[in-house]
Amino acid sequence: MKGNKTTGAILLACSLLIAFIAGKEFKKMREPEPIVKGEGVTQVKMLSEYFPDIKGTNMDTEIYVLKGKEKGGSTLILGGTHGNEPSGLLSAVLFIENAKVDKGTVYVIPRTNNSGYTHNDPQEGSPQRFTIKTKDGDRWFRYGSRATNPLDQWPDPDVYIHASSGQQLSGNETRNxxxxxxGRPDGTSTEKAAYAIVQLIKNEKIDMTIDLHEASPEYPVINAIVAHDRAMGIASNTVMNLEFEDVAIGLEPSPVSLRGLTHRELGDFTDTYAILMETANPAQGRLRGKTNEALVVTGVDPTYVKAQKLGRLFVPFDEKGHPLDERVSRHVGSVVELIKVMGENEPEKEIIIENVPTILEIRENGIGNYLNKVTKN
Ligand SMILES: [Zn+2]
Structure with missing residues (x-):
């Protein structure tokens, strides 16, 4: 009896220790990475200002406003729709920390699904954080999840039914x-956040919304712009202009039957031009090898080189991989071009934006060169 008690006490102590260590790691993901406002940021708002129901929840998120002196058009840049697609977050951060707007207004949300950054996907072995070297030391960022944290929305149904269309998807997509x-004002936490974004677009009369994503190299829609019907003109001119700069980028019309996505619903439910972009992230691919911080940042993976030789990929893939610098340069360069084309087509929607590094500059100097110094208060 005494022996049983001792064994029990040891087991209890061990499980408490494991719970403590795991809990500490899990809690670390609640701490947001520092974002250092550049000179161009005129205001920082919270998404809950457009839908107070999400105030104080993990669905609330920062909106950085860069407003020019002169009146013009408006654009909303959505980074971090999916927390495991880091080029979206980093591109948004690059705009926040560098861009200066002379005419019009640029709204940037770096973590669109803020809750997705508080955990990462189970059984994927993803790192919780990765670091970027800058001239002033390392900057760290979280590698989050595609979905809302189950602590913020639970349990998942067996089948997710998209509210306005009745489209059926697997249950875990209910947190995507x-x-x-x-979105819905009385829906799930995820639907409420989507609803809040729609209110922001309607209230601020956003002319163009650009949602930044990544996908695995074996996914057919990659290094591509997906555009809503009304945004096809802007998107096709942009693709042509980028080709002159030697950036190969595909153009896909937003499928009418695919519901719930930004490039479809924001275009249908608001007056905004809705655009989504994808870059190639081997760290989220099914064919990847070792999953670690290096893979996230360098995008180098010998397994993908092999897959490319077998003709299984939709992007070129050699020993140089697809580094985060290249992926961010694509997003940043395309956003600048989309904004320029919109202003050329419709002068009343012109936005004049300065000090954003070019595609070539980001590729040559690296993202770290355009991240500001973090100073502790
Ligand atoms: Zn995505």
């Missing part, structure tokens, strides 16, 4: 904000 648009 990019299947939840246009």
């Amino acid at each position: 904000i990019n299947r939840a648009y246009p």
